[in-house]
Amino acid sequence: MNFEFTEEQGMLRDSVARFVQDSYDFDTRCKIAASDEGMSRENWQTFAELGWLSVPFAESHGGFGGGPVDTMVMMEEFGKGIVLEPYLATVLLFGGLLQRGGSVEQQAELIPRIIEGSCLGAFAYLERQSRHAITDIKTTAAVEGDQLVLNGEKVVVFNGASADQLIVAARSSGEQSDEDGITLVLVPADAAGVERTAYRMMDGQVVANITFTDVRVPVADIVGEAGEGYAVMSPVITRANVALAAEALGIMGQLNAKTLEYTKTRKQFDVPIGSFQALQHRMVDTFMAYEQVKSLLYRAVCELDGEGDDTAACVHALKVLVDRNGKKIFGEAIQLHGGMGITDELDIGHYAKRLMMINTTFGNGDYHQAKFNELRYSA
Amino acid sequence: MDTSFAPEDLAFRDEVRAFFAEAYDSELQARLNNLETFKEAVIDWQKRLYKKGWIAPGWPKEYGGTGWNATQKFIYETERSAAGIRDVIPFGLNMVGPVIYAFGNEEQKARFLPGILQSDDWWCQGYSEPGAGSDLASLKTRAVREGDEYVVTGAKIWTSYAQYADWIFCLVRTSNEGKKQNGISFLLIDMKSPGIKVNPIVSIDNHHSLNEVEFNEVRVPVANLIGEQDKGWTYAKALLAHERTAIAGVADSKRSLAETRAFAEREVNGGKSLLSDPLFQKRLSDIEIELMALEFTELRVLATVAAGGAPGAESSMLKIKGTEMQQAVQELRMEVAAYYQGVLPNDLTPEQLGHDFGSQARQTYMYGRASTIYGGSNEVQKNIIAKAVLGL
Numbered sequence: 001m002n003f004e005f006t007e008e009q010g011m012l013r014d015s016v017a018r019f020v021q022d023s024y025d026f027d028t029r030c031k032i033a034a035s036d037e038g039m040s041r042e043n044w045q046t047f048a049e050l051g052w053l054s055v056p057f058a059e060s061h062g063g064f065g066g067g068p069v070d071t072m073v074m075m076e077e078f079g080k081g082i083v084l085e086p087y088l089a090t091v092l093l094f095g096g097l098l099q100r101g102g103s104v105e106q107q108a109e110l111i112p113r114i115i116e117g118s119c120l121g122a123f124a125y126l127e128r129q130s131r132h133a134i135t136d137i138k139t140t141a142a143v144e145g146d147q148l149v150l151n152g153e154k155v156v157v158f159n160g161a162s163a164d165q166l167i168v169a170a171r172s173s174g175e176q177s178d179e180d181g182i183t184l185v186l187v188p189a190d191a192a193g194v195e196r197t198a199y200r201m202m203d204g205q206v207v208a209n210i211t212f213t214d215v216r217v218p219v220a221d222i223v224g225e226a227g228e229g230y231a232v233m234s235p236v237i238t239r240a241n242v243a244l245a246a247e248a249l250g251i252m253g254q255l256n257a258k259t260l261e262y263t264k265t266r267k268q269f270d271v272p273i274g275s276f277q278a279l280q281h282r283m284v285d286t287f288m289a290y291e292q293v294k295s296l297l298y299r300a301v302c303e304l305d306g307e308g309d310d311t312a313a314c315v316h317a318l319k320v321l322v323d324r325n326g327k328k329i330f331g332e333a334i335q336l337h338g339g340m341g342i343t344d345e346l347d348i349g350h351y352a353k354r355l356m357m358i359n360t361t362f363g364n365g366d367y368h369q370a371k372f373n374e375l376r377y378s379a
Numbered sequence: 380m381d382t383s384f385a386p387e388d389l390a391f392r393d394e395v396r397a398f399f400a401e402a403y404d405s406e407l408q409a410r411l412n413n414l415e416t417f418k419e420a421v422i423d424w425q426k427r428l429y430k431k432g433w434i435a436p437g438w439p440k441e442y443g444g445t446g447w448n449a450t451q452k453f454i455y456e457t458e459r460s461a462a463g464i465r466d467v468i469p470f471g472l473n474m475v476g477p478v479i480y481a482f483g484n485e486e487q488k489a490r491f492l493p494g495i496l497q498s499d500d501w502w503c504q505g506y507s508e509p510g511a512g513s514d515l516a517s518l519k520t521r522a523v524r525e526g527d528e529y530v531v532t533g534a535k536i537w538t539s540y541a542q543y544a545d546w547i548f549c550l551v552r553t554s555n556e557g558k559k560q561n562g563i564s565f566l567l568i569d570m571k572s573p574g575i576k577v578n579p580i581v582s583i584d585n586h587h588s589l590n591e592v593e594f595n596e597v598r599v600p601v602a603n604l605i606g607e608q609d610k611g612w613t614y615a616k617a618l619l620a621h622e623r624t625a626i627a628g629v630a631d632s633k634r635s636l637a638e639t640r641a642f643a644e645r646e647v648n649g650g651k652s653l654l655s656d657p658l659f660q661k662r663l664s665d666i667e668i669e670l671m672a673l674e675f676t677e678l679r680v681l682a683t684v685a686a687g688g689a690p691g692a693e694s695s696m697l698k699i700k701g702t703e704m705q706q707a708v709q710e711l712r713m714e715v716a717a718y719y720q721g722v723l724p725n726d727l728t729p730e731q732l733g734h735d736f737g738s739q740a741r742q743t744y745m746y747g748r749a750s751t752i753y754g755g756s757n758e759v760q761k762n763i764i765a766k767a768v769l770g771l
Contacts, residue, residue, distance in 0.1 A: 128733030131648050131717045155733045156718045177649045197731060201721035202741060209733060268514035278758060327710075334583075334748050338512050338756065339537045342583045342749045349583035349745070356713070357721050364714060366658045 003298060005073060012066075013073040015050055020081035026347045032084050033204030037162050039084045048117030053091055057099060061111040068239065068304040072246040072297065079250025082347075082354050084204050086122075088247075089159035090114060092240050094121025097167050097184060101224030101232030106186065110165065122163035122189075124154035124210055125233065132367040133177060134169075134237060135230065139212060141170035141183045143219065143226075148185060150193075150215040160208030161198035163189050168212070172227050182229035186221040187212075203357040204350070237362050238315050242300050244358045248322045249297055251351045251358075252290045255333040258348065259283065262337055279336065286332050289325035296321050316372040323365025326355045382678065384450070392454050399462040402427045411465075418501070418543050425467055425498035434496055435472055442480045442488070443496045449685035453678060460630035468540065471495040471502035474618055475548040478565065482606040482614045491546075491567070505535035505549035505568070505592060506615070513759045515550070516559045516612065520594060522551040522566060524601070524608075529553075529566060531574075531597040537753065541577045541590035544570050554609050565611035567603040574598075584745040585723065619755060627701030629674050632708050636666055639712045642736060646715060653715060662714075666707045673700050692767040695760035702750040702757065709744040716740050 005013065023043070032040045047053050055070050057063025064070070071092065078087060095114050098107055113119035130136035139152025150170055160166070166187045174181025187194065193215035196208045224232040260283060263274030273279055300314040308314075330352035334341035341348050359365065384392070403424070410420035428434040436452050438444030447455065459466070467473070476495045479487055494500035511518040520533025531551055541547065547568050554562030568575075574597040580589040606614055640663060646653040653659050680693045713720040719737030729735035751757045765771045 126718060129648070131646060131653075133648050136648060153733075156721075197727065199725045199727060199732070200723040202723060203721065209731070267510075268512060268517070270517075273513075276758075278761070331748075335751060335756075338752050339507065339749075342746070342752065343589075344581040344583055344585060352583075353721075353745075360718050360720060364717065366656070366662070366714065370656070370658055 005069065009069055009073050012052075012055070012070055013077055016052065016074050016077035017080070019046070019050070020077055020083065024081040024083060026350075029082060029084065029204075029350075036206075038200060038204055038206035039086060039159075039162065043085050044120075045117050047085060047087070048115065052087075053117055054115040056091065057095065057111050057115060061099075061107055062115050063111070068242060068301045071239070071243050072301050075243045075246035076250040076253075079247035079354075080254050082203070082251065082350055086120060086159035086162070086205075088240060088243065089123065089163070090119075090121045092243055093123035093158070093236065094163070094165065094167055096236040096239060097123060097223055097232055100236055101184060101229075103220070103223075105220075106223065119165060120159060120163045121165050121167070122157050122159045123167050123169075123233075124157045124160065125169045126154060126156050128153070128155050132363040134233065134362070135179050135182065136177045137169055137171045137182060138176055139168065139170045141168075141172045141185055141226075143172070144216075146219050147216045148183075148219055148222065150185060150187065150212040150217070153209065153211045155209045156201075157208050157210055158205065160210055161196055161206050165189060166194075166210070167223055169229055169233060174227075179230040181227050182233070183226050184223040184229040184232055185217060186223055187215060187217055191215050191217065201357060203354040205357075238311065239304060241315050241319055241362050242297070242304060244361060245293070245297050245300070245318050245322045248326055248355055248358045249290070249293055251355050252293060252326060252329045255329050255348065255351050255355075256283070256286050256290055259286070259333045259336050262340075266338075273336070282332055282336070286329045289328050293318075293321055293325050313372055313375050316368040316375065319363060319368035320365045320372065323359045323368075326359055330355050382675075384454075388450055388454060391451055392458060395455055395458040396462075398431060398433075399458060399464060402431070403462060403464055421468055422498045422501075425472075428467070429497050434467065434498075435476065437473065438476065438480065442476075442492060449678075449681040452685075453681060456630045460634045463634065466628075466631075468501070470504050470539070470544075470548075471498070471500065474504060475502050475546075475567070478548070478605060478614050478618050481617065482565075486602070487567075487605065500545045501540065501543050503538050503541045503544035503547045503570075503592075505538060505547045507537045508534060509536050509591075513756050515615075515755075516563065518550055518552060518563065520549065520551050522553050522564060522599070524553070527601050529599045529601060529604070531566070531568065531594045531599055533594050535592045535594075536590075537580075538577075538590045538592050539588050541570070541592050542579065542587070546570060547592065548605075550611055550615055560612045562609050563611040563615070564608050565605040565614045566599055567605065568594075568597065568599050572597045572599065582746060583748065584742040586742065586746070627673070627677055627697035628705055629670060629677050629701060632670055632701070632704045633674070635705075635708045635712070636663070636670065639663075639708060639715060642712065642715045646717075659714075662711055666704060666711065669700070669707075670704055673697075673704060676700070692764050695755075695763045698754060699757045699760050699764075705750055706744075706747050709740070709747045712736075712740045713744050720744075 051064060052074060054062060054064045055066040059065045091114060098110055110119060125134055127138055139154060142149045150168060154168060166189055168185045168187050170183050170185055172181055172183040193213040195211045198206050198208045200206055263279060264272050266273050296318045300318045303311040303314045333348050334352060337348055340346050407420060407424060410416040425434060433445060435443050436445045436447055436455055440446035472495060479491050506515060508518050508520060522529040522531045547570055549566045549568055550563050551566050552562055553564040556562055574595040576593040578591040579587045580591060581587050582589055643653040643659060677697060680697060716737035719734035720741045722738045724738050
């Protein structure tokens with residue numbers, strides 16, 4: 001039994017923490033969020049130089065060969081700075097799909113480019129009707145000779161406006177919500193027939209709706225097997241959910257720390273408001289809410305690391321708790337900051353909005369609770 | 380014990396419904412929803428209510444009120460919410476107006492009440508200060524008497540719509556003697572006075588409605604003092620109970636919940652609507668059950684007031700439960716919007732975006748976080764109940 005990080009993991013964490021500390025203060029973050037792309041390409045190059053973009057990739061492709069713990073320690077630190085650069089979209093999703101399902105040629109071509117920071121990627125999975133069901137796909141992929149023809153639309157594509165390459169989840173057979181019949185396709189973002197409409201989200205990121213009109217790519221650009229895309233994307237999304245939970249933990253820790261600090265300094269009725277027992281108890285509750293998320297995160301990461309047989313239930317449970325405790329923590333943080341808590345000028349609201357976005361990404365709490373119930377209690 | 384409507388109540392309901400259907404037209408609604416035209420549209424709408432004689436249901440008839448009984452007031456509120464009409468801007472009509480007719484002199488009533496009723500004067504509220512929030516009585520903005528004038532220096536914060544306001548009603552410190560609640564005075568200040576500066580505050584919903592208002596040796600005629608100097612806290616307390624009753628917003632929450640339910644019914648995933656999801660149903664019914672109770676709690680308070688009683692600590696309960704319910708509905712609507720809750724306002728049409736209410740839902744939700752903070756935070760309300768009702 002050991003919950004310590006290895007020396008390498010500790011160094012990785014310290015490296016991200018130092019960057020956030022030195023180069024990602026709240027004002028800087030606001031400027032990046034307000035920029036056209038909602039992220040900094042200069043920072044992305046720094047990430048590449050520091051080796052962060054290589055962490056989850058196999059050593060054979062120039063990667064660091066890291067596991068879920070390595071991703072976790074990085075994401076938690078990213079969360080503390082509400083870092084906007086597209087690590088999730090490019091490295092964990094786009095790169096994760098290539099690593100798990102890509103052909104030898106695809107991997108050899110694209111993974112080194114991700115690692116050196118010259119290829120930004122995105123995973124276009126969501127459609128306007130699909131809510132949290134990742135299998136609800138109407139975009140079609142039809143085979144014509146040695147080509148694949150894509151038609152349809154994807155929405156709220158993270159990093160979709162800046163990405164050079166997309167992996168699109170399209171339907172090649174089956175019914176609209178079937179797991180079978182989903183085909184993952186690599187599409188250059190500048191391919192003929194691809195049209196992107198960019199817009200901003202509350203957490204500062206720029207996303208895109210992307211339409212595909214008779215977009216033609218070689219059949220060789222399928223990622224994994226035709227019609228078998230679900231088997232590739234499902235574990236990648238599971239890992240992404242754990243990574244998002246780690247980011248959420250970093251945010252929750254910051255919210256609690258900042259709120260605690262505020263209640264020690266803000267005086268009303270001639271005393272710090274933190275001296276009121278009613279508020280102390282609430283901060284004890286948010287402290288425990290944070291610790292519980294951390295425990296369940298560690299449990300999920302251990303499952304992933306050992307490919308345990310309870311992985312699915314663990315990750316569903318984690319998303320439920322992140323949702324519930326996240327709302328509690330940011331709700332109290334805003335409330336206890338009083339009027340200041342509802343200003344755009346203070347960072348509290350920005351942490352809250354990122355938590356809200358994490359909660360709705362790849363299934364909200366209710367969605368995962370229903371999945372958990374199905375796994376545990378259905379006959 | 381009877382809450383059924385008499386025939387004349389039903390006739391009144393029909394009259395209210397017919398008036399709203401005609402007067403609250405789509406052209407007006409469009410102007411209300413546009414930030415550029417918001418202010419003049421609000422004034423336009425309130426003037427229509429004034430012409431109808433319905434601008435101030437809470438006021439005594441002699442000052443321009445409607446003379447409605449509790450049932451009629453309840454019907455009016457219910458119909459207003461059902462028609463999707465926002466309540467009047469409260470600062471003049473629900474806040475300073477009642478203080479002026481209750482505690483002001485004849486000259487002040489004649490001078491200020493018509494402008495409030497006819498919405499010719501836009502009022503804002505100068506209570507909170509950077510250092511005085513929940514502990515309002517610790518306020519420091521000072522007014523020093525010099526001849527026929529007070530000289531006011533200090534700062535007020537969280538002032539809604541100060542950028543539009545013609546007048547601000549302020550609590551100012553006129554004495555440091557004795558308890559801090561003593562020595563506070565209630566002053567009406569012309570926003571055009573030299574020495575006033577309004578600094579915008581952008582809130583968490585990315586909008587600007589809040590402000591900080593600075594006073595730098597602003598000269599205010601003594602004729603603008605309400606009641607007696609140093610007795611302002613008494614007047615303010617009477618107003619706060621009034622404000623809390625008004626912000627329970629049960630009718631609005633009911634309407635919002637019904638809309639949320641309709642949105643959920645529209646969301647179909649895997650052949651099933653979100654409304655048929657048992658977890659969603661539980662969240663919906665949790666809120667609906669609380670609202671069913673709160674609606675009657677509100678009626679009980681209304682009935683007490685109609686019978687001549689004052690809304691006391693019960694108004695604190697309405698404020699706490701009312702705002703908790705507002706936030707619960709707002710949160711549920713966000714869940715219905717799923718990913719689209721995150722979209723910031725943009726120039727895309729709902730057709731291009733693929734969604735029509737996510738952005739609005741989030742703005743309402745985010746700004747809604749303020750409701751448990753303003754009007755005396757819910758923590759302060761609990762202190763009031765603990766003290767005044769439970770005797771702790």
